[in-house]
Amino acid sequence: MLTPSLLAFALFAFVTSITPGPNNLMLLTSGLRFGFRKSLPHMLGISIGFFAMVVILGTGASVIFERFPRLMQWMHGLSLVYFAWLAWGLLTAPPADAPAETTAQHRPLGFWGAAAFQWVNPKAWLMALGAISAYIPGSNLLALTVFAGIFALINFPSIAVWVLAGTRLQTLLTRPRHHRCFNGAMVLLLVISVVY
Numbered sequence: 684m685l686t687p688s689l690l691a692f693a694l695f696a697f698v699t700s701i702t703p704g705p706n707n708l709m710l711l712t713s714g715l716r717f718g719f720r721k722s723l724p725h726m727l728g729i730s731i732g733f734f735a736m737v738v739i740l741g742t743g744a745s746v747i748f749e750r751f752p753r754l755m756q757w758m759h760g761l762s763l764v765y766f767a768w769l770a771w772g773l774l775t776a777p778p779a780d781a782p783a784e785t786t787a788q789h790r791p792l793g794f795w796g797a798a799a800f801q802w803v804n805p806k807a808w809l810m811a812l813g814a815i816s817a818y819i820p821g822s823n824l825l826a827l828t829v830f831a832g833i834f835a836l837i838n839f840p841s842i843a844v845w846v847l848a849g850t851r852l853q854t855l856l857t858r859p860r861h862h863r864c865f866n867g868a869m870v871l872l873l874v875i876s877v878v879y
Contacts (some may be wrong), residue, residue, distance in 0.1 A: 689833075696834045699813070700841035703872065704806035705843040708732040709792065712869050714849020715856065717791040722846045730839040735809065736801045737831035741815045742824065765803050770870045776813025782796065 701707075706729050716733045747754065775818040792800070826871040856862050 692814070692830065693833065693837060696837040697841060698699060699806075699810045700834075700838040701844060705804050706797075706800070706806070707776065707842060708869055708872050710842055710845040711849040711852075712866070713791050714846035715785040715852045715865070716849075718853075719846050720849050721791050723851075725792045725797045726839060726842055728792070728794040728844060729801065729842055731794075731807075732798025732801040732834045733807055733838060733860040734831045735798065737811045737814060737819075738824075738827055740811050740833070741819060761803055765800075769870065770874065774866055774870055810847060829844065841861040 710722060710725060710729075713725055814830065814834060815827075820826050852865070856865055
């Protein structure tokens with residue numbers, strides 16, 4: 684039976700998963716450039732990586748960051764460098780219909796890269812810590828795993844919407860100039876989401 688707290692948690696998972704953020708902006712771009720099927724490892728990496736993040740943080744790893752605040756500062760710095768690298772990659776990415784030799788170095792983010800990305804994604808940290816502190820009871824590992832699993836199950840179709848939106852954009856962005864404008868807009872939104 685669904686309890687009010689579980690329904691509230693499911694709503695929290697849905698809203699935080701489907702709203703814009705670094706993961707979803709990257710998935711939108713991946714859907715545009717590579718299509719749905721090639722973006723599947725990226726989507727799975729996000730959902731499973733986030734599941735692991737919630738379980739790890741919920742079992743007490745967050746205490747490490749409270750004890751060693753400099754570690755959090757280092758991770759913050761690392762995330763800024765990584766976002767700058769992502770932004771540069773988006774700005775310099777060739778159009779989806781560019782010749783193969785032009786796009787050879789541009790591949791969709793894979794499973795492990797997407798899973799690791801959760802640890803430098805500020806929105807993922809807010810989502811994970813918000814879920815743990817507000818909805819997940821105590822430090823019970825079973826409850827933590829169940830709630831993290833529910834979150835991942837809600838997260839996957841929510842982020843898939845962004846990839847599907849990207850695949851629909853393939854028919855609209857038919858000129859290189861349109862791709863450059865789109866990539867520039869995605870970089871701007873990525874920077875705004877990180878700063879916010």
